[in-house]
Amino acid sequence: MSQQPTTDLSLPPQPAVAEAGRCLYCHDAPCVKGCPAGVNIPAFVRKVHSGNWRGAARVIREANVLGGSCARVCPTEELCEKECSLRLLGRPIPIGALQRLAWERGTAAERALAERMAWERAAGGGRGASAAAGKRAAVVGAGPAGLSAAWELHARGWDVIVYEASDRPGGQLSLTIPVHRLPREVVAAEIEAIVAAGVRLVTGVRVGVEVAADHLLAENDAVILAAGLGGSRPGGIAGEDRPGVISAEEFLASARQEDGRGLAGAAGEVAGKKVVVVGGGNTAMDAAVTAARANAARVMVVYRRTAREMPAWPREYRGALAAGAEFLWLTQPVAFEGKSKEGPVAKVRCVRMSLGAPDASGRPAPRPVPGSEFTLEADLVIMALGQGPNREVIRAFGLDADGAGRPMVDPAGRASKAKVFVAGDLANGGATVVQAVAEGKRAARTADGGQASQITLPRGRWGSDDR
């Protein structure tokens, strides 16, 4: 999963109400189409404007059970806010900031209400008995896609158990997204709410090892695979196995393990070191920012194309620059060298690149410039070249996969085997959190036979329903 730019905008209530007051409540609102999860944005913005915080949170949750996390990590300027009609008149509605505030205040009000009422009524909006009652589902992976699928199935009356291989649910939300962007208590509260509503969550259990795939298939009416990506994609660079060369995922995960005593693992030892980050995606930017914030002596990002071709979002790039990271464009590492044969990395041998004709990705293909080799000093090399699919899970369920090892999935989320559905990074190869949420929801709906959700909401005629 690639990382998402932070929505570090936070608005206090009064300016938020003023911003909400600018909303045009467009007919057939374009912002909703810009949201992968399909949050009814005009409906919740109206509720922010009226001070109906609990109602606003409920509208968001109906489409996105991780609405608080997404409000912080969604690239809203690339999604909902990009479609806002007011962009044509100047400034779009700050939808991400409003969603964050609505979620914070709405869930706080829900918690207060839950002291007097059953949580079920406060948070679930009156989920009742369902026609699907009695159906059972297993969800593999407690990341955004798995949690979203579990919530959706639970809301439709299913009995759901989520199996998480690690000790900590949340997937990338808990593993690699830096805490400065997504505080762990935000994720924890969201997961707590899902569990409190009745979704069962089992952690530290690997499907295919401790629990057999066949067992899950035999015991359940549907199995939703949302196990995310596996190991980092190797760069094929000499010396990649030296100490001091680690994956961005490992580095970022160590940075999230801070427990009041400072950063753990590699991130905890980065202070004063010379760090080289290899890659040009949002994960590379996250690693660079995290290393810079952990007081690295120098953070150098090397990327084989230029800023123009780099897949990282502009806001993320600006964030890395602001944090003090430096960039070496048109540079490809060719070897990680140490002072001894097996010793830790000390230098990165690089070659300059030049851009040629477009390749399969449509971007100019980088080619090495002969005789241009040079070396960079490095105490730590962070590889951020993306991750591959989680092959164990695909093998355990015997799913058909494509050449890159990704499972074959139809547009409704069905895998090549009956009762098995795939969602999130495992299906899409790595996209935004909100995309994973949308896919989890979609897989759940497909599993439920496309029946309408049992979540009963007062359907305001504000957004895409408004026909």
Next chain:
Amino acid sequence: MTVDLSVDFCGLRFENPFVLAAAPPTDGAEMVARGFEAGWAGAILKTTSVESEPVSLVYPMMIGMDLDGRRLAALENIDLISERHIDQVEKDVRALKREFPKKVVAASIMGAKKEHWEELVRRLEAAGVDLIECSFSCPHGMPERGMGSAVGQNPELTERTARWVKEAARRVPVVIKLTPQIADITAAAEAVKRSGADGVTAINTVKGLMGVDLDTFVPYPNVGGYSTYGGISGPAIKPVALRCVAEIARKVDLPISATGGVTTWRDAVEFLLLGARTVQVCTEVMRHGYRVVEDMVDGLSNYLEDKGFSGVGELIGKALPRVVEHSQLPREGRVRAHVDPERCIRCGVCYVACRDGGHQAIRFGADRLAQVDEEKCVGCGFCVTTCPVPDCLTLHSARAREGQAAS
């Protein structure tokens, strides 16, 4: 080119039409002096009374109304007349006239009986006041004691009381400040005319109740767990004030000093065009200070130059011929709404507005472009008020070709 901003009101020359209304910003010579230095042409000192008149204030006495995050769309006060009685106001008048001989120093007065009014007039004239304004219009507190709007709401009382004051005044003009809490404000203005008084100020605050606290169920402002009705001022009341000024100007031959919701020079120009000769301001001064007069003077001056007027006098009453009774409005011309496809941002706001608030005359297709159905559109104009894009939705005469605005 310079323009003449001065106006004549009841025989007094004001260097510009901007006057500080009788209110907290004029409660004392030190404050008014700062107002004069900022550029106000005149000030009406906060309403005073004879020394024996009790003034029992409560706190808090002010509460604002926000609109979509904008503060002070309206202000409510349950303040009363000044705690500074006539003995102090006499001193204020003397000090101000000495220091600012070219500014108009007026005083506002309120009396419980004829002798009080007469005494107030006599002492103010002796102090050198330029003009006396009588509050027949405060909507809270005073009416319970037979004063304020209790007088202004009754044309007979208005005429009788105004006559006492006018007859007592040997030298200075007398102006009566009217309340909008009356079925026909022109009846009150005509009563003033019959009394022989020199002019009117319109309007005092509009009686209202600002809101209720949803948690405590106590209305605003909360005075120890209770509340009462108050006087509303600020931008929200401007349409009421404009209507009152126009009604008086069209029917009664008296100079008018306008007040009610003036925030900028643009508001002031509207009042002048509807027949006012001076414009009084309170709420905006309380909010942003005496300095707001700088842009009022500057903006008015630039406007006059841009329009080719030589002075404020040419504006006064210029819009009045365009105000008629409903039955006299032209009925032959037809207008239709028109959407400029180049400007339309495809939001559909007008579509929803016409669908649920009008005549289902706007189509909204797959291309999201709003299109007016000329057969169904009656030209009500509501959609124009909702369009967020300047000059995108406009009204055109039915037969005019695209691009030609209705005259």
